[in-house]
Amino acid sequence: MKKSIGRLFVSLLISILLSSVVFASSLQLKKDAKNLEAYISHPEQLAAAQAKLAVLETKTGKKPNIVIILVDDMGWGDPGVYGGGAAIGAPTPVMDRLAYSGLKLTSAYSQPTCTPTRASLLTGRLPIRHGLYRPPIWGEKGGITDEVILASLLAEVGYKTAVFGKWHLGTDKNQQPQNKGFDESIIMDEGSPKFYVATNYKEKLPEIYFDPELKAFFNRVKKKRPGLMKANKGEKAELVLEINWDTIPTLDQKFADYSIDFINRMAKQDDPFFLFHSFTKVHEPSAPSKEFEGKSPAKQPFQDSLMEVDAIIDRIIGALKENNLEENTMVLLISDNGPDEDQFPDMGHTPFRGAKGSTWDGGVRVPAIFWWPGMIAPMRTSDGLFDFTDIFNTVLSIAGAKDMLPSDRYIDGVDQTSFLLTDNGESNRSAVFMYTLKDLTAVRWREWKKHQMVAVIGDGNYAAGIGTKNDAKMVRTPGLNIMNLYIDNKERISMGQEKSWTIAFFGKLIKDHRASLVAYPPKKAIVTMP
Numbered sequence: 001m002k003k004s005i006g007r008l009f010v011s012l013l014i015s016i017l018l019s020s021v022v023f024a025s026s027l028q029l030k031k032d033a034k035n036l037e038a039y040i041s042h043p044e045q046l047a048a049a050q051a052k053l054a055v056l057e058t059k060t061g062k063k064p065n066i067v068i069i070l071v072d073d074m075g076w077g078d079p080g081v082y083g084g085g086a087a088i089g090a091p092t093p094v095m096d097r098l099a100y101s102g103l104k105l106t107s108a109y110s111q112p113t114c115t116p117t118r119a120s121l122l123t124g125r126l127p128i129r130h131g132l133y134r135p136p137i138w139g140e141k142g143g144i145t146d147e148v149i150l151a152s153l154l155a156e157v158g159y160k161t162a163v164f165g166k167w168h169l170g171t172d173k174n175q176q177p178q179n180k181g182f183d184e185s186i187i188m189d190e191g192s193p194k195f196y197v198a199t200n201y202k203e204k205l206p207e208i209y210f211d212p213e214l215k216a217f218f219n220r221v222k223k224k225r226p227g228l229m230k231a232n233k234g235e236k237a238e239l240v241l242e243i244n245w246d247t248i249p250t251l252d253q254k255f256a257d258y259s260i261d262f263i264n265r266m267a268k269q270d271d272p273f274f275l276f277h278s279f280t281k282v283h284e285p286s287a288p289s290k291e292f293e294g295k296s297p298a299k300q301p302f303q304d305s306l307m308e309v310d311a312i313i314d315r316i317i318g319a320l321k322e323n324n325l326e327e328n329t330m331v332l333l334i335s336d337n338g339p340d341e342d343q344f345p346d347m348g349h350t351p352f353r354g355a356k357g358s359t360w361d362g363g364v365r366v367p368a369i370f371w372w373p374g375m376i377a378p379m380r381t382s383d384g385l386f387d388f389t390d391i392f393n394t395v396l397s398i399a400g401a402k403d404m405l406p407s408d409r410y411i412d413g414v415d416q417t418s419f420l421l422t423d424n425g426e427s428n429r430s431a432v433f434m435y436t437l438k439d440l441t442a443v444r445w446r447e448w449k450k451h452q453m454v455a456v457i458g459d460g461n462y463a464a465g466i467g468t469k470n471d472a473k474m475v476r477t478p479g480l481n482i483m484n485l486y487i488d489n490k491e492r493i494s495m496g497q498e499k500s501w502t503i504a505f506f507g508k509l510i511k512d513h514r515a516s517l518v519a520y521p522p523k524k525a526i527v528t529m530p
Contacts (some may be wrong), residue, residue: 009266014054021334029430035407035520037389038512039414039428049421052375053398056328063159063272065329068121068391069316070276071309072114072166072283073356074367075339075348078306082367088195089298089305098333098371103104103380103420108368109338109432109444110388112357114191114466115168116435117336117388118278122149122169124392124405124413126435132522133437135191136170142524145174148406150392152181154274155233157401160266163187164258165278176327186230186240186258192283193248228254249287256312267323272399277316281305284343286519302346317371326373330420332391335366353491358455359434359442360491377423384427385444389413394420410520431509436474436485438522440513445508447486450496450506451477461473494522 045356057063071467077418078084078092081099085092111117115135116127125147127133132143151161163177167187170176177185208214228251231237241247241254259277281288286301288308296303313333320326339348339362341355354360368386370376393413396402405411412433434442441453453474480496480503488495496503 007463008395024311033407035410036405037410037412037414038430040426040430042418042422042426042428045418045422045425049330049425052421053417055402056375059420060328060475061351062270062328065155065266065273065275065325066154066159066395066399067275067277067316067320067329067331069331069333070118070121070165070278070312071333071335072279072281073337073340073348074282074306074309074335075350075355076335076362076365076367077349077351078282078335078339079367081369083351086297087433088303089300090296090303090310090350092306092310094310094317095333095367095369098313098317099369101378102331102369102371102376103382105368105370105386106381107444108334108366108386108388109364109434110335110366112337112359112363112434112436114166114283118169119144119147120169120193120412121388121391123147124150124153124389125409126389126412126433128435128438128440128517128522129410129412129520132169133435135168136175140170141172143175144169144180145172147180148409149180150395151177151274151276153396153401153404154399155181155183156404157476158271158492159399160269160273161276162259162262162273163276164262165252165255165276166191166280166283167278170423174317176229176231176237176446178235178237181233183233184262184419185232185237186228186255187278188228188243188280192285193243193251193280193287201489203328249289249293252308252312253289255279256315259316263316263319263323263325267325274327274395274399277476279309279312281309282348284340284346300345302348306348329372330375331371333367333369333371334388338363338366352489354455359436359451360455361485361489362435372420375421380423381473382425382427384419384425384445385429385432385446386419386427387413387429387432390416390429433513439474440510441474441515443509444485445502445505445509447484448499448502448506449483449485450502450510451481451483451491454481479503 030041031038048391076082079095080086080092081096083453111120115132119132123130126499130147136143155161161182162184163182164186168191172191198266227239227243228241230240231235280303282302286305288304292308296307320329337352338356341347350362352361352365354362356363389412394416394417396404397415397417399400416428419427432444439453443450453476456473456475481494482496483491484495
């Protein structure tokens, strides 16, 4: 027994030493500045992508438009092209066509819940940097207030910017989009429209409904932000639509109207534009509009809503085509996190372990489709790593504003322009770092994933941020908890002992990541109101 242990120790030591040599010699990463994430350099790929962009700009006379379409709580397995669609009773022909005529990513990673993802997308920073570990509640301070977001930087280089849909990044004046770089905004502040409906207090929140003081407080807050709020840059937001049980099903159609109107107006002027279209669907409770109610083969509210999302995406893409904008517009279709399996049957689907709220792949591995006719080759599928922070760097690069990257804070994103625009492009990202609240819980490198902590369900404990279950907690794992996602995408079997050569790679990646947190200390979390 002692000999076996000794042999294992020697084997691990040799593997670590050999891996360190290999890491240092053959997998050197490039770092452009102290505050920027290291990346895999592909010089020839980058030159080809830059040449492609230069030819397009010469032809069109302006920088490309950017459209980001963010679906709420749509699982990796919901669109047909990812294995869902008709198979789950909700055909998604539009999303499927976008994927077939563009680039489908199979290893794109969000954060475990919606607010951290949205903040990371707009800032290029992980939650540990921007401080939005969880959704803010009414009146909380901080968060995105002092963050530099994508819209403000694009505005500085001549882009017209707009956001329509769910915001969920705070309600304080300094957190509102018209004060964070957006020229136009019509938004719903909160995560789900049900929070706006006072009659829901009696059914879901009797402790508020029957408490005069609490009920008065929430009603007072709602009078300040009672529904869809509209504002142009720097203006005070005004109510444009009250949210109630009658209007909830129509919200996403309204947001589509706003986005399409914006596209139509932008087509008549010379400035490039950035449109952030953010769905409220398919977050529970699913409430499809009358046109889609009961229309899915499944005859279920979630599937009806998923089909409605698909139809709305068709409307937005149609507006680009009708205005002959598709040649000069990059479209990104994504989901903000994995499906919310705590809401069965009103939930999405994933083939992976876990769901919304966890850093098992089911919670953070999401559909991501890039569509740009003539610039992104059709019928491409890639398993190259892509993190949502990469959107920040990539969009700035495509907009010719790479020098606008902030230098006073750490940026976790990596420029993936060459990955997207080269026909056989490879990802520039070396690893994905996954957080649950302020804890680094998992790291993916190539097809390997190391768990630092895992979500455990069903032991009678509670940890906020792990889905919405009231019996979950985070548990620290052994150091050898390393899994191969190509042969075990359910993340059931640790192979760290058998594949000990991977230890040094993860050790180096995590060491460098933690060093960046020393040089650029984590930001304090949002501050709860008194």
